[in-house]
Each structure stands twice: as C-alpha cells, then as structure tokens.
Amino acid sequence: MKHLITTLALGAALSVSLAGANAATFQAVAPEKSSVTFSYKQMGVGMDGKFKKFTAQVNLDTAKPAQAKGRIDIDLASIDTGSSEADDEVVGKSWFNVAAYPKASFVLKSLKATGTNQYEATGQLTIKGQSRELQAPLKLSPQGALTGSFVLKRADYAIGEGMWAKFDVVANEITVNFNLNLK
C-alpha cells in the first residue's frame, strides 16, 4: 500500500513538472497556416514579399530540444514580390536561377532552449548552390506557432548578380521571416 502511494505521488509530481514545462511534441506543420516572407530595402524603400509554396518538416519534443529535427524547403518559383515584373526577373539566372536551383532549403542542425518558449536554431541555409550556417532565434507559442527571423546577405548566395550586384538600389540585407504552425 505504501509503495502504491509513493508511486502515485511520484507520478503526480512528474506530471506536474511536465505540465509546468509545457512539454509538448510536434511532428508536422500545417502549411496553410504557415508563411515564409521576406523584406528588404530598395532605393531606401521598405519592400516585402512572400513565398507561396514551401514544405516544412518538424519533429520537436520541447522537453528534448537538442534532439529536434527540422527542415524547410522553399519553392523559389512561387515567389510573390508584389509585382509580376519583379517575379519574372528574380526567377532568372542573375537572381535565384530557378531552372538550375529550384529550391532553397534550411536544415536544422541544433536547437537549444534559451528561455521560456524561446530557442536558438542553428542550421544550414542553401540557396543557389551556396550553403552557409546561420543562427536564428525562435519563439514557440504553447499552441504551436513557431516564429523566427534572420537576416541574410544576398551577396553570400549570389542572389542578384551582374547589374544587380551593387547594393545602392537593392540592399544586401534581406530579412527572412517564417511562421510555422506546428501540429
């Protein structure tokens, strides 16, 4: 009897501590409620756009963030810059060269908790055949909304070559924002 009570008490304590840490597991992403957007400066004007098609895979147990796995693959041809003229331009050779490199990918290498519902992701970003490691701070709501952003330098990935290579018209820094709805 005493043994049973101890077991129950331990069990209760364990579930309380788990509930306190809001431990949750997420294994999929709802694409229709997720978004990948970007913003940059053009002639000093703040511009923004989005990618309409991407896939994301996430396997996250918030109790064990170190074991998290995830990746995002973006269909670059699905870009929406807000202008069809620009959409046609950026899929071309000097920008994304979609014919040769249809996708951009971010593959998670490590995830560490930095606070309540806050993480830092380190991963490999590959665009146009160029791979670079980057860090991005993430926020995860208890409902599973994972949001984060990072700034990439387009020159690092040869995005905008030739006449576009200078930064006086289109800035080098591109902010990428993602909002993934985890299930």
Place this chain on the structure above:
Amino acid sequence: MNSTYTPVAKGLHWLMAALIIGLLVLGIYMHELPLSPEKLQLYSWHKWAGVTVFLLVWLRLAWRLTHRPPALPEAMSPLMRLAAHTGHAALYALMVVIPLSGWLMSSAKGVQTVWFGVLPIPDLLARDKELGNLLQLVHKGLNITLMLTLAGHVGAALWHHFVLKDDTLRRMR
C-alpha cells in the same frame, strides 16, 4: 493693376514648368524600360520630383489666391477669356491630381514613396494589384490630358506673342 506677375509667381511658374516637363519625359521613357537597377532608380527620382511638384503646387495656389495676377489683354473676347480661365484652372487641377494619382498608385502597388530616399510618405491605400493597375491607367490618362492642356497653354502663349503681338508672354518673363 499690375502689368506683370510677381517674381515669386514667375519663379514658381518656370520651376514647375521645368519639373513637369522633366517628369513627363522621364515618365514616358522609364515605363518602357526592362527591369534594371537604373529603372528602379528612375522611378524613385520620378516619384521624388512628383512629390516636389505636389508640395509646390499648394504653395503656388496659396500665392495665386493672395496675389492678383495681371488682367487678361483687353482685346480678348469673352469666349477667349473663358478658354484662358478654364485652361489655367485645368492646369492647377492636374498639378494636384496627377501627383496624387501617382502617390495612390505607388501605395496600391506596394512600393511606398520615400521622398529623396529619406522621408517616407504615408501609404494612402493598402496593397492591391488590380487597383494599382487601374490607378496606372488613371495616371496615364491624366497625363495625356495634361499634355493636351499644356499644348494649348504653350500654343496660346505663342499665339499671343507672335500673332496678336501683345505682352501676355512677356509678363511671365
């Protein structure tokens, strides 16, 4: 009665004439260009100059309302007077609505106007591609109207000067 315009009125007239002709030429030239950094640069310059005209026209209207211009030549018929007043009113109206249509178009197309790359002008409309295309047509239509009105304005000035040989053109010198 003054026989000539005030120096401020003359200054504003010629400054805006230069800006507006430059804007027309630039506008016609730039929209045909294939997308390039130069094109984006030219569009920005066009918008900066357009905002400048939009600010100057209010100054000019305020000056016009507080400073009586010289009277029209006495020999002009009532019909000619009506044509002159209508033409001038149309030019003022176009100087207000053309930059405004450009501003609205920029907002609808999702490209905010930042005056000289420094001062952001608030977006009056949310991004809406179809509305943006419609406003582009409006901007174009208004500018065709402006070019026709300007042709009448310049034609009338030259007619006064060379055919009627009165001092209408000289008063703006």
